Amino acid sequence: DSGVTQTPKHLITATGQRVTLRCSPRSGDLSVYWYQQSLDQGLQFLIQYYNGEERAKGNILERFSAQQFPDLHSELNLSSLELGDSALYFCASSVEGLDTQYFGPGTRLTVL
Amino acid sequence: GQQLNQSPQSMFIQEGEDVSMNCTSSSIFNTWLWYKQDPGEGPVLLIALYKAGELTSNGRLTAQFGITRKDSFLNISASIPSDVGIYFCAGHGGTSYGKLTFGQGTILTVHP
Numbered sequence: 001d002s003g004v005t006q007t008p009k010h011l012i013t014a015t016g017q018r019v020t021l022r023c024s025p026r027s028g029d030l031s032v033y034w035y036q037q038s039l040d041q042g043l044q045f046l047i048q049y050y051n052g053e054e055r056a057k058g059n060i061l062e063r064f065s066a067q068q069f070p071d072l073h074s075e076l077n078l079s080s081l082e083l084g085d086s087a088l089y090f091c092a093s094s095v096e097g098l099d100t101q102y103f104g105p106g107t108r109l110t111v112l
Numbered sequence: 113g114q115q116l117n118q119s120p121q122s123m124f125i126q127e128g129e130d131v132s133m134n135c136t137s138s139s140i141f142n143t144w145l146w147y148k149q150d151p152g153e154g155p156v157l158l159i160a161l162y163k164a165g166e167l168t169s170n171g172r173l174t175a176q177f178g179i180t181r182k183d184s185f186l187n188i189s190a191s192i193p194s195d196v197g198i199y200f201c202a203g204h205g206g207t208s209y210g211k212l213t214f215g216q217g218t219i220l221t222v223h224p
Contacts, residue, residue, distance in 0.1 A: 042214055105153055
């Protein structure tokens with residue numbers, strides 16, 4: 001158990017819908033990262049937050065957004081969903097200034 | 113952008129055999145990490161390497177940070193059935209915050 005929690009474990013929805021994925025980092029970690037894992041793209045970095053502020057952005061679509069709240073949990077919002085958004089979405093967290101990231105169990109999103 | 117080439121893509125070995133996999137990068141990394149992922153689960157950190165030339169062990173696992181800072185390898189000695197899974201290398205570049213770049217993964221199958 002990495003100490004990072006993610007909910008829900010599974011999510012099934014339809015095209016055009018909007019969903020919210022939630023992540024709670026390890027106790028004491030200030031930084032949260034979101035990754036997408038699909039069969040053809042592997043693990044791709046989406047976005048990073050540090051202590052409530054956006055710190056780095058990767059290949060995140062404009063239809064996707066994220067935020068980190070004062071209690072340090074983070075949410076990833078995916079809107080206008082397409083079939084190709086079906087993937088595993090992972091959250092990871094790390095201590096301030098350190099690179100070692102610990103991953104949560106992931107949310108499997110299926111868009112029908 | 114930064115890319116990691118991980119090889120081999122897959123390995124089929126007998127229980128008790130040693131395993132070796134490696135990653136090479138087109139650019140320099142300051143940190144190398146090795147993760148293992150079981151199906152449907154999040155990546156679990158195995159070994160973290162922070163200095164060029166560093167050799168680190170974790171039980172039957174040994175990993176090294178290449179002198180050029182563009183490569184790393186992971187060795188597993190005396191493999192057992194529970195070693196089955198996907199192994200990923202990941203690298204972090206020059207900034208203190210930001211994304212990990214992942215290799216494509218090595219699928220390891222261990223026959224009893």
